[in-house]
Amino acid sequence: MFSGIVEEAATVVSLCKEAENLHLTMKCSFAHELKIDQSVSHNGVCLTVVNIDEDKYTVTAIKETLECSNLGLLQVGDKVNLERSMLMNGRLDGHIVQGHVDRTAKCVEIREADGSWYFKFEYRFDPEMAKKGYLTVDKGSVTVNGVSLTVVAPTNNTFEVAIIPYTYGHTNFHQIKTGSVVNIEFDIIGKYISRITRL
Numbered sequence: 001m002f003s004g005i006v007e008e009a010a011t012v013v014s015l016c017k018e019a020e021n022l023h024l025t026m027k028c029s030f031a032h033e034l035k036i037d038q039s040v041s042h043n044g045v046c047l048t049v050v051n052i053d054e055d056k057y058t059v060t061a062i063k064e065t066l067e068c069s070n071l072g073l074l075q076v077g078d079k080v081n082l083e084r085s086m087l088m089n090g091r092l093d094g095h096i097v098q099g100h101v102d103r104t105a106k107c108v109e110i111r112e113a114d115g116s117w118y119f120k121f122e123y124r125f126d127p128e129m130a131k132k133g134y135l136t137v138d139k140g141s142v143t144v145n146g147v148s149l150t151v152v153a154p155t156n157n158t159f160e161v162a163i164i165p166y167t168y169g170h171t172n173f174h175q176i177k178t179g180s181v182v183n184i185e186f187d188i189i190g191k192y193i194s195r196i197t198r199l
Helices: 063-068 127-131 165-170 188-197
Strands: 008-018 021-027 039-042 045-053 056-061 079-084 103-112 117-122 141-144 147-150 158-163 181-186
Touching: 021 045, 021 079, 141 158, 147 158, 181 188
Parallel strands: none
Antiparallel strands: 008 021, 008 079, 021 056, 039 045, 039 079, 045 056, 103 117, 103 181, 117 158, 141 147, 141 181
């Protein structure tokens, strides 16, 4: 379980394909604090640490993960948003994030707003999935590349988020351009409410 508060935008130092799997090696400041089998969110995807080597560590993404996320598009040198699993004795600064990416979305517009930025994302709308809570609502929560954000101006297949300078500089939002593919996770509370009302 995560909160969507990114600890660090780490650098991809190695990508190794093995059959249908992809081994991703990351360099980050807290690699020495990690343990084998520990869960870490990577652009919103929960992956298990399988190897640690000084200031680097490795995780493995399987075929299903690669198909429903943007991890398969990563290149050496790219920045990836990292968050270790949430401590249950701390404050929930973001919102409840599972680390289970629902789908990808494409950035279709970026607007500067006198010191901040508005990013607009578009995804494929599925009416049946929307009935199950896979949608955004105004002022609701959404996770984009592992970052907990507040939804602005949602439609059936688009939404916007406002990004402050700190988030822009300390996550990989500064690398997102028009056409970039991001991971999104819809709010789990909305999914549960949708499921209960359909019983």
